[in-house]
Amino acid sequence: MRVRGRRRCRACGSEWSYFETGEPACPDCGSLRSVGVDEDRTLHTDAPVTLDLEAARSALADRPLQEVAEQAERAARDYVNRRGFVDAGALQALDDSYLAAAELRTVAGELRRRSAPADDAEAHFLALLRGAEDGDRPEEVPRSLHTARGLATATVVGDYRRDVLTWVEDGPVDGDQAPPVRPLLDRLRAHERRIEAIDGAVSPGTADRLVAAARALGEYLRTGETDARDRAQEHLGRLDMAVE
Numbered sequence: 001m002r003v004r005g006r007r008r009c010r011a012c013g014s015e016w017s018y019f020e021t022g023e024p025a026c027p028d029c030g031s032l033r034s035v036g037v038d039e040d041r042t043l044h045t046d047a048p049v050t051l052d053l054e055a056a057r058s059a060l061a062d063r064p065l066q067e068v069a070e071q072a073e074r075a076a077r078d079y080v081n082r083r084g085f086v087d088a089g090a091l092q093a094l095d096d097s098y099l100a101a102a103e104l105r106t107v108a109g110e111l112r113r114r115s116a117p118a119d120d121a122e123a124h125f126l127a128l129l130r131g132a133e134d135g136d137r138p139e140e141v142p143r144s145l146h147t148a149r150g151l152a153t154a155t156v157v158g159d160y161r162r163d164v165l166t167w168v169e170d171g172p173v174d175g176d177q178a179p180p181v182r183p184l185l186d187r188l189r190a191h192e193r194r195i196e197a198i199d200g201a202v203s204p205g206t207a208d209r210l211v212a213a214a215r216a217l218g219e220y221l222r223t224g225e226t227d228a229r230d231r232a233q234e235h236l237g238r239l240d241m242a243v244e
Contacts, residue, residue, distance in 0.1 A: 002043050002170075004036025005088055019088040022047035043170045045084025045163050046092065051075065051101050051133050060129075065122065066112050072129055073108035076101045085163040089170075091222050094160045094215050096135025099152075103137055104128040106152040107145060121145055141204045150200030153207035154192045157214045161188050164218060180229065184217050187236045206242060209235050 005019045011031035018024070019042075025032050056071040079101045085092045107125050111117045117125075120142035127138045141149050165185055191210055195202055213235035220228035 002041035004041055005044065006037040007034040008037050009034050019044060020048060022049065022082075042089040043086050043167060044088055045086040045166070047082040047084065049079055049082040051079040051097060053104075053129055053133055057129055060126075065117070065125075066114075068129075069108040069112040069125065072125075073105055073112060076105035076108065076132070080105060080159075085160055085218075086167050091164065091167045091218060093218055093222070094156070094211065096137070097132070098159075099156055099211065100128065100132035100135050100137045102156045103149060103152040104132045106148045106155075110145065110148050118142065118144055146202070146204060147200035149204050150195050150202045150207050152200075153210055154195040154200065157188060157210050158192045160214050160218065161185055161192070164221065168221070181217070181221065184213075184229075184232055184236065187240075188214055188217070191236070191239050206239065209239055213239065 003018055005017055006015060007018055007024075007026075008015045009026035009029060009031050010033040012026060012029040014026055014028040015037060016027050021027055024034070026034060053072060053075055056068055056075060059068045059071055080098065083098055083101075085094065104125075107121075107128060111121065111125050114121075121144050124138055124142055124145055127136075131137070168181060168185075188210070191213075195207070195210070213232050216228045216232035216235060219225065220232060
């Protein structure tokens with residue numbers, strides 16, 4: 001959405017940045033009546049939110065695994081739903097915290113629905129529960145959770161691609177850069193949809209390569225470095241070959 005980020009409270013006169021608080025209420029008096037101070041509206045999709053898994057970790061001591069998974073799934077979903085990749089008009093990187101939270105959401109949902117998850121699947125979930133707040137994901141993925149990583153990756157890259165497209169269409173990319181970007185975005189979308197169509201049944205390496213392509217494309221748009229664009233094309237080329 002496009003907002004006037006600098007706000008002035010009509011009730012008490014305080015000014016604050018919506019980009020910093022992510023809340024429409026005045027931080028001083030709580031009033032919802034405010035006016036935008038900035039002359040122009042700025043594209044903004046992110047929110048200053050943190051992933052908090054402490055309650056789910058604490059529940060491990062005395063609650064069934066399925067209940068812990070449900071708590072973790074809810075916390076990860078709330079975090080992902082509030083996050084975005086354009087902050088006050090600036091395109092951001094596809095960060096590890098978002099990736100880890102999205103995978104935790106998917107894995108937790110899988111375990112919540114299983115009456116007796118395998119030991120390696122449970123261990124993977126617990127590793128995510130310990131590390132997702134810091135953006136840590138286990139490198140090794142149990143075969144039974146390959147689809148979970150695949151689906152989580154497709155969702156994440158789709159979220160990022162849509163924000164990138166919105167940012168490009170908002171106008172910060174000049175005419176020289178815009179033409180080669182859209183075909184790359186279309187290729188990202190094609191691989192997302194393929195992974196979704198096969199219910200995430202790809203190797204973790206394939207999933208990680210799709211993330212690498214999205215990250216390289218984002219880096220190219222943020223910095224203009226053609227090396228980043230070339231890396232995005234290389235990753236997408238290898239994904240194309242894998243499909244063939």
